[in-house]
Amino acid sequence: MTDQTVGARCAAIVGPYGSGKSTLFEDLLFISGAIPRRGTIKEGNTVADSTPEARARGMSTELTVASTRYLEEPWTLIDCPGSVELTCDAQGAMMVADIVVVVCEPQMERAVTVSPILKFLDDRDIPHVIYINKMDQADASVRMTFEALQAISERPLVLREIPMRDSGGAVTGMVDLVSERTWRWNPHERSELVALPDRLKDEEELHRNEMLEALADFDDALMEELLEDVVPSTDEIYANLVKDLQDDLIVPVFFGSAENENGIQRLFKALRHETPSVTETAARRGIDTADGPVVQVFKTWNAGQSGKMSTVRVWSGNLPDGQTLGNDRIGGISTLLGKKTTRVDGAAAGDVVALGRMGEAQTGDILGPDGKRATNWPDLPAPLYAFAIAAERQSEEVKLTGALAKLTEEDPSLAVTQEGDTGEYVLSGQGEVHLQIALARMKRDFGLDVSHAPPQVPYKETIRKPAEQAARHKKQSGGHGEFADVKIRITPQARGAGFEFSDTITGGVVPKQYIPAVEKGVTAFLARGPLGFPVVDIAVTLTDGGFHSVDSSDMAFQKAAIQAMLSAMPDCSPVLLEPVMAVSVSVPSEFTPKVQRIVTGRRGQLLGYDTKPGWKGWDEVQAMMPQAEIGDLIIELRSASLGVGTYEARFDHLQDIVGREADEVIHTRKQVVA
Numbered sequence: 041m042t043d044q045t046v047g048a049r050c051a052a053i054v055g056p057y058g059s060g061k062s063t064l065f066e067d068l069l070f071i072s073g074a075i076p077r078r079g080t081i082k083e084g085n086t087v088a089d090s091t092p093e094a095r096a097r098g099m100s101t102e103l104t105v106a107s108t109r110y111l112e113e114p115w116t117l118i119d120c121p122g123s124v125e126l127t128c129d130a131q132g133a134m135m136v137a138d139i140v141v142v143v144c145e146p147q148m149e150r151a152v153t154v155s156p157i158l159k160f161l162d163d164r165d166i167p168h169v170i171y172i173n174k175m176d177q178a179d180a181s182v183r184m185t186f187e188a189l190q191a192i193s194e195r196p197l198v199l200r201e202i203p204m205r206d207s208g209g210a211v212t213g214m215v216d217l218v219s220e221r222t223w224r225w226n227p228h229e230r231s232e233l234v235a236l237p238d239r240l241k242d243e244e245e246l247h248r249n250e251m252l253e254a255l256a257d258f259d260d261a262l263m264e265e266l267l268e269d270v271v272p273s274t275d276e277i278y279a280n281l282v283k284d285l286q287d288d289l290i291v292p293v294f295f296g297s298a299e300n301e302n303g304i305q306r307l308f309k310a311l312r313h314e315t316p317s318v319t320e321t322a323a324r325r326g327i328d329t330a331d332g333p334v335v336q337v338f339k340t341w342n343a344g345q346s347g348k349m350s351t352v353r354v355w356s357g358n359l360p361d362g363q364t365l366g367n368d369r370i371g372g373i374s375t376l377l378g379k380k381t382t383r384v385d386g387a388a389a390g391d392v393v394a395l396g397r398m399g400e401a402q403t404g405d406i407l408g409p410d411g412k413r414a415t416n417w418p419d420l421p422a423p424l425y426a427f428a429i430a431a432e433r434q435s436e437e438v439k440l441t442g443a444l445a446k447l448t449e450e451d452p453s454l455a456v457t458q459e460g461d462t463g464e465y466v467l468s469g470q471g472e473v474h475l476q477i478a479l480a481r482m483k484r485d486f487g488l489d490v491s492h493a494p495p496q497v498p499y500k501e502t503i504r505k506p507a508e509q510a511a512r513h514k515k516q517s518g519g520h521g522e523f524a525d526v527k528i529r530i531t532p533q534a535r536g537a538g539f540e541f542s543d544t545i546t547g548g549v550v551p552k553q554y555i556p557a558v559e560k561g562v563t564a565f566l567a568r569g570p571l572g573f574p575v576v577d578i579a580v581t582l583t584d585g586g587f588h589s590v591d592s593s594d595m596a597f598q599k600a601a602i603q604a605m606l607s608a609m610p611d612c613s614p615v616l617l618e619p620v621m622a623v624s625v626s627v628p629s630e631f632t633p634k635v636q637r638i639v640t641g642r643r644g645q646l647l648g649y650d651t652k653p654g655w656k657g658w659d660e661v662q663a664m665m666p667q668a669e670i671g672d673l674i675i676e677l678r679s680a681s682l683g684v685g686t687y688e689a690r691f692d693h694l695q696d697i698v699g700r701e702a703d704e705v706i707h708t709r710k711q712v713v714a
């Protein structure tokens with residue numbers, strides 16, 4: 041057992057949306073005495089999900105952190121949003137936790153929804169247990185869920201208990217395979233110790249042996265005992281469980297019903313007994329804890345009145361208020377119970393606390409008195425969905441920029457860019473809900489009304505036919521006039537060649553100093569061609585011209601060049617080009633045929649598919665798809681793959697588009713700019 045002098049431990053509760061994490065979190069806080077009364081999701085009075093956005097959507101939209109004490113030992117529990125669109129916060133919590141509790145539903149078809157989380161944990165050797173929830177449901181099956189989970193987990197799963205059922209098949213309790221004790225569950229009451237029913241004896245023995253064999257794979261002494269039919273002592277089994285979990289060799293599996301508060305004490309006791317200490321976790325993470333205190337920021341809040349709050353795990357040392365960390369001096373330390381903060385004088389290794397006024401600290405930073413230390417924070421997920429946004433009241437544009445800076449600091453998986461071609465502000469993130477929550481926050485915290493629309497596709501245009509054109513710009517007004525005469529040749533270029541300008545001027549018919557002005561005029565015109573889009577893959581040559589020794593100027597030559605382009609381009613057979621992306625879609629392989637239909641249904645060209653390297657049971661489908669078809673691809677992908685499908689896309693090439701599709705694009709463009 042971990043010595044309590046080594047400090048508070050931290051468990052992150054993760055899992056797919058709706059699996060019951062926030063309910064389990066409430067149970068754990070209730071049984072450990074952090075809250076006097078257990079709220080329910082239905083009544084909307086739980087510690088988690090207290091924000092208006094969470095209440096409105098009936099789902100967790102951000103981390104909830106709560107510190108408590110269980111059987112005299114300090115703990116911090118972190119409830120994470122399960123939505124695939126809000127993974128950034130959950131990943132942060134998993135990075136600082138000593139243990140991760142993966143909550144899932146008791147149906148084999150849904151096991152795959154846990155797969156991205158298991159992959160994240162397996163890749164980083166983060167110790168984790170699985171809690172199969174909702175065992176009160178009629179179709180709940182531990183065995184089948186266990187097997188489906190094993191098919192996607194890199195680590196061997198070890199079932200720690202088996203269900204006891206009544207004659208109707210309803211789960212009434214469980215048998216602990218280590219202690220071999222049987223507990224009868226009572227809804228919202230303590231479980232009762234009962235005798236192991238005779239009908240369960242064979243099954244219990246079978247599963248206990250399975251558990252022991254799994255442990256023996258990592259322990260020679262245990263293996264020998266099993267081979268010689270010696271029954272290992274309970275202490276020896278527990279010692280193996282502790283060691284194997286801490287080294288992330290195995291994944292223990294528990295089950296229960298968070299709704300009925302069943303299997304909760306059992307789970308918390310196992311965590312208490314088997315979770316590594318903060319010192320062990322810091323060592324596993326390779327954190328440099330020399331000359332502490334050392335902390336790591338895992339979530340930043342820019343809460344309305346209290347200002348910026350950096351939530352940290354203290355990896356080592358004692359942390360008094362006023363301590364300098366990195367470039368900031370702490371202005372207030374608080375412990376958290378959801379939204380409730382309690383000021384404290386200091387914090388110690390293991391604690392999770394919120395630090396005030398850490399102006400420069402960013403999520404992921406590891407900070408000590410001497411400055412920032414090397415970190416190994418997960419990469420940000422690539423954006424999957426975007427809105428073009430604008431402040432409804434133009435006067436609020438500056439305010440909008442400020443609000444966006446705060447929101448992206450809180451949630452680095454949100455990004456804002458200004459698009460070169462279109463000038464639009466584009467807010468991108470992990471999905472529509474993710475962005476809607478950001479807009480709701482802008483309204484609530486900053487009083488900003490923000491409109492949104494699908495971002496424009498950066499279409500281009502080019503030409504198919506060459507042309508020659510002369511143009512003269514001449515103006516006589518008052519003092520001295522304006523004069524320039526140019527002749528240009530326009531030639532189509534190969535796709536991807538870009539824009540080229542040259543001249544064949546001899547004998548100074550256009551003086552050298554004016555040639556750049558001609559190029560400037562041409563370039564200005566090309567920003568918006570006859571179809572309304574930037575022109576690419578075109579060569580323009582200045583072949584002839586004339587000037588006036590007094591009236592010619594840069595401006596005059598620019599104007600003449602624009603005139604020449606204006607007259608010539610419509611005759612060059614302009615054609616619309618659309619950006620085509622190289623797309624790689626990732627899904628569990630059972631959904632691959634569906635993905636192929638989605639891709640071809642969106643004018644995509646399938647290039648093939650293969651197993652996804654490093655992902656058990658997943659495929660990667662490669663395709664070329666028009667960017668115009670990718671804007672809402674993630675929505676269809678997710679609805680076809682229980683929410684877990686995802687994609688990566690990068691620009692590949694521009695492709696001609698003609699016919700009705702092109703006409704529509706050109707028509708829309710004319711309306712927008714008209």
Ligand SMILES: Nc1nc2c(ncn2[C@@H]2O[C@H](COP(=O)(O)OP(=O)(O)O)[C@@H](O)[C@H]2O)c(=O)[nH]1
Binds near residue numbers: 059064082122176
């Ligand atoms: N039947 C049943 N429903 C549950 C259980 N735990 C949670 N729920 C329900 O599942 C829904 C989602 O629960 P919640 O805790 O918000 O899930 P989260 O999204 O994982 O945080 C709510 O309606 C809960 O009441 C359980 O053990 N059994």
Ligand SMILES: [Mg+2]
Binds near residue numbers: 062100120121122
């Ligand atoms: Mg929740």
